[in-house]
Amino acid sequence: MNKNLMPTYSRLPISFEKGKGVWVFDKNKTKYLDGLSGIAVNTLGHNHPGLVKAISNQAKKLIHISNYYHIEEQSVLANKLVKLSKLSSVFFCNSGCEANEAAIKLARLHGHKLGIDTPNIIVMEGGFHGRTMGTLSASGGRKYQAGFEPLMSGFIRVPFDNIDSIEKISGKKNKVSAIFVEPIQGEGGINIPNNFKQYLKKLRQICNQNKWLLIFDEVQCGIGRTGKWFAHQHSSVKPDVMTLAKGLGSGMPIGACIANKTATQLMEPGKHGSTFGGNPLACSAGIATLNAIEKESLIKNASEQGLLIVNILRKEFKNNKNIVSIRSLGLMIGIELRSPCSKCVNIALEKKLLINVTAENVIRLLPPLIINKTEAKLLADRLTNVIKTFLNNL
Numbered sequence: 001m002n003k004n005l006m007p008t009y010s011r012l013p014i015s016f017e018k019g020k021g022v023w024v025f026d027k028n029k030t031k032y033l034d035g036l037s038g039i040a041v042n043t044l045g046h047n048h049p050g051l052v053k054a055i056s057n058q059a060k061k062l063i064h065i066s067n068y069y070h071i072e073e074q075s076v077l078a079n080k081l082v083k084l085s086k087l088s089s090v091f092f093c094n095s096g097c098e099a100n101e102a103a104i105k106l107a108r109l110h111g112h113k114l115g116i117d118t119p120n121i122i123v124m125e126g127g128f129h130g131r132t133m134g135t136l137s138a139s140g141g142r143k144y145q146a147g148f149e150p151l152m153s154g155f156i157r158v159p160f161d162n163i164d165s166i167e168k169i170s171g172k173k174n175k176v177s178a179i180f181v182e183p184i185q186g187e188g189g190i191n192i193p194n195n196f197k198q199y200l201k202k203l204r205q206i207c208n209q210n211k212w213l214l215i216f217d218e219v220q221c222g223i224g225r226t227g228k229w230f231a232h233q234h235s236s237v238k239p240d241v242m243t244l245a246k247g248l249g250s251g252m253p254i255g256a257c258i259a260n261k262t263a264t265q266l267m268e269p270g271k272h273g274s275t276f277g278g279n280p281l282a283c284s285a286g287i288a289t290l291n292a293i294e295k296e297s298l299i300k301n302a303s304e305q306g307l308l309i310v311n312i313l314r315k316e317f318k319n320n321k322n323i324v325s326i327r328s329l330g331l332m333i334g335i336e337l338r339s340p341c342s343k344c345v346n347i348a349l350e351k352k353l354l355i356n357v358t359a360e361n362v363i364r365l366l367p368p369l370i371i372n373k374t375e376a377k378l379l380a381d382r383l384t385n386v387i388k389t390f391l392n393n394l
C-alpha cells in the first residue's frame with residue numbers, strides 16, 4: 001500500500017504488468033483470466049492490435065486540441081454513435097459521471113423550459129450514476145452518499161422495476177422533468193427488470209404523457225455488452241438521452257451523452273463544456289473500439305459466450321440453495337449468493353481469475369467482448385471452482 005495515495009480503494013495485493021486478449025500478467029509472469037475488464041471497460045481485451053495501432057498513430061499526429069476548434073475524430077465518432085443509437089447529437093466527456101452530469105443538466109434545462117423553477121428527476125433505488133455530487137445524489141443506496149451531505153436536491157427516488165410508484169408521482173404533479181434509469185443496474189447487482197420490454201415501454205409511455213425526458217444510463221450496459229449495441233435495444237423503446245462511458249474507449253477515458261432532437265435543442269454554446277472531452281486521442285480509441293466490434297462480430301459473440309458461461313453455471317448450481325439466482329444478458333452476468341461473498345474475489349485471485357462482487361452478495365462477471373469459446377468455458381469452470389470453494393468454507 002502506498003501512503004501517498006488517497007485511500008479511496010481497498011486494493012487487492014497484486015499488480016499487473018501487461019495484458020494480451022483476455023489475459024493479464026503479474027510481475028512473475030503468472031497469468032490471470034480477466035473476467036472483469038476493469039469493470040466493463042476493456043471491451044477489446046488487452047493489447048488489441050487495432051486499438052493499439054489507432055491510438056499510437058493518433059498520438060504521433062495530435063493528442064489534444066481544444067473544443068474551440070473542429071475535431072475530425074470527434075465528428076467521426078459522433079456520426080457513428082448517432083447512427084447506432086438513432087439519436088441526434090453527442091456531447092463528449094471523460095467518464096460516466098460526467099456523461100451523467102450532462103444528462104442531469106439537460107433534464108434541468110428541460111424542466112425550466114416546461115416552466116418548472118425547481119424540476120425533479122425520478123431516480124431508482126439501487127441505481128448507480130457516479131461519484132460527483134450530482135451523480136452521487138442521483139445514486140441509490142446510502143453508502144455512496146453518507147458523509148457528503150448536503151446532497152444535491154431535485155431527485156425523487158422510486159423502487160427499480162416498479163411502474164406503479166412512478167405513476168403515483170405522475171398523477172400528482174410533482175414538478176418532474178425526467179426519469180433517469182439504468183436499463184440494467186450494474187453496481188446495484190446486475191438487476192434486470194422482470195419484464196424488460198414492458199418496463200421500458202411503460203417508462204416511455206409515462207414520459208410521453210407527462211412531457212418528461214427518458215434518460216438511460218448505459219455507462220455499464222452499453223457498447224455491445226448485452227448482445228446489442230445498447231441494452232435498451234433489446235426493446236423497441238428509444239430514450240431521449242443516453243449516457244455512455246466505460247466500454248466506449250476500450251480503456252481510454254471517454255464518456256458520451258447522446259441526445260435526441262428535443263433534448264439537443266435545449267443546449268446552446270456556453271451552457272456546457274469540457275476541456276479534455278472528445279480529444280483526438282480518446283476519440284480515436286472510441287472509433288477503433290466501435291470498428292473492431294463490427295469487424296469481429298463482437299456483439300454476437302457477447303450473446304453466445306454469455307449464454308455458454310451462464311449455461312455452465314446454471315447446470316453446476318442447479319437446485320443449490322446457496323445460489324439465489326443467476327442473472328445475465330450477454331456478457332453482463334450476476335450470480336447472487338445467499339450470503340455476502342466478497343471473499344470470492346480473493347479465492348478467485350488464488351485460482352487466477354479476476355472477478356468482482358457488488359451489492360455484497362452478487363458475483364459480477366464483465367469479461368472482454370473478445371472472449372472466445374475456450375476462454376469462456378475456462379472462465380465458467382474457474383468460477384464454478386471458486387464458488388464451490390467459497391460455499392464449502394461457509
Ligand SMILES: *Cc1c(COP(=O)(O)O)cnc(C)c1O
Pocket residue numbers: 094095096097098100128129130131182186187217218219220221245246
Ligand atoms: C461506472 C458507472 C458510472 C460512473 O462512471 P465513472 O466513469 O466512474 O464516472 C455511472 N453509471 C453507471 C451505470 C456505471 O456503471
